[in-house]
Amino acid sequence: MNSTYNNPVGVDLHARVQSLKAEGAQFAIATVVRTVSVTAAKPGAKAIIDDKGDIVDGWIGGGCAKHAVIKAAVQSIHDGEPKLVSLAPEELLKEMGLTAGEEENGVLAAKNMCPSKGSMEIFIEPILCEPELLIIGASPVAKMLASLAPAFSFNVLCSCTNLDEWEVADNDKRISVVDFQQLSDAHTHRYVVVATQGSGDITALEKAMQLESRFVSFVGSGRKTDNLKQKLQSKNFPEEKIVNIKGPAGIDIGGVTPQEIALSILAELVAIRRTSTIPELTD
Numbered sequence: 083m084n085s086t087y088n089n090p091v092g093v094d095l096h097a098r099v100q101s102l103k104a105e106g107a108q109f110a111i112a113t114v115v116r117t118v119s120v121t122a123a124k125p126g127a128k129a130i131i132d133d134k135g136d137i138v139d140g141w142i143g144g145g146c147a148k149h150a151v152i153k154a155a156v157q158s159i160h161d162g163e164p165k166l167v168s169l170a171p172e173e174l175l176k177e178m179g180l181t182a183g184e185e186e187n188g189v190l191a192a193k194n195m196c197p198s199k200g201s202m203e204i205f206i207e208p209i210l211c212e213p214e215l216l217i218i219g220a221s222p223v224a225k226m227l228a229s230l231a232p233a234f235s236f237n238v239l240c241s242c243t244n245l246d247e248w249e250v251a252d253n254d255k256r257i258s259v260v261d262f263q264q265l266s267d268a269h270t271h272r273y274v275v276v277a278t279q280g281s282g283d284i285t286a287l288e289k290a291m292q293l294e295s296r297f298v299s300f301v302g303s304g305r306k307t308d309n310l311k312q313k314l315q316s317k318n319f320p321e322e323k324i325v326n327i328k329g330p331a332g333i334d335i336g337g338v339t340p341q342e343i344a345l346s347i348l349a350e351l352v353a354i355r356r357t358s359t360i361p362e363l364t365d
Contacts, residue, residue: 110155121200131155150192170201213271218286219278220247226344277301299331
């Protein structure tokens with residue numbers, strides 16, 4: 083954990099924010115906007131708080147304020163919604179008819195236990211990175227999914243054994259075409275869709291198994307998916323990774339055309355992203 087204390091008021095966190103975005107991190111920026119009476123932090127003080135509740139840079143006051151702000155920041159990241167935290171002594175909250183932890187008109191009340199009895203208002207802005215959608219394969223479904231996903235704030239990467247098959251898509255600045263070897267091992271918010279559809283299925287799934295991802299799905303029937311899972315088991319890939327491959331990919335909307343199948347896959351990805359719930363696999 084790296085905190086900046088030399089210039090807590092108006093500290094420039096721009097470089098750190100850009101670095102965290104590049105890493106695909108989820109975090110929140112807490113900014114003190116108003117203080118009353120004696121408080122350690124003053125208006126303009128800022129801090130970056132990650133999704134684990136660590137202050138990675140900046141400063142927004144001592145322990146009296148920090149606990150409440152961190153708790154609100156983690157919740158803000160989870161909800162994807164900004165929050166205004168009003169930190170005040172218990173007696174002042176009672177005068178206002180509020181209880182610590184209550185949220186009213188967009189303001190979250192928090193209790194200040196410090197002897198100074200100061201009050202603060204802190205605005206918390208969640209910074210949610212665009213999730214990475216890795217599409218392996220160059221099938222019609224893969225290309226249709228790649229064309230739709232950027233409109234839903236997915237950072238799209240496309241890869242396959244023969245990158246020439248993605249020559250047309252490579253002209254679209256919304257989509258990056260990358261070689262297998264250029265894929266990073268880990269990404270906090272990566273989703274993988276294997277849409278090879280008979281052209282290098284097992285090779286693509288093997289690559290997907292080597293990467294850390296939030297969700298992996300396969301465009302193909304349930305029977306074919308099971309058959310490929312058995313092949314992966316014979317290659318000694320971790321069972322917990324193999325069992326979580328979702329196949330067929332997408333929500334069952336009765337889709338037949340590449341457009342309809344791609345739509346069903348995108349709907350599933352959006353549902354997972356927004357609810358933080360991986361659909362249960364069914365037999």
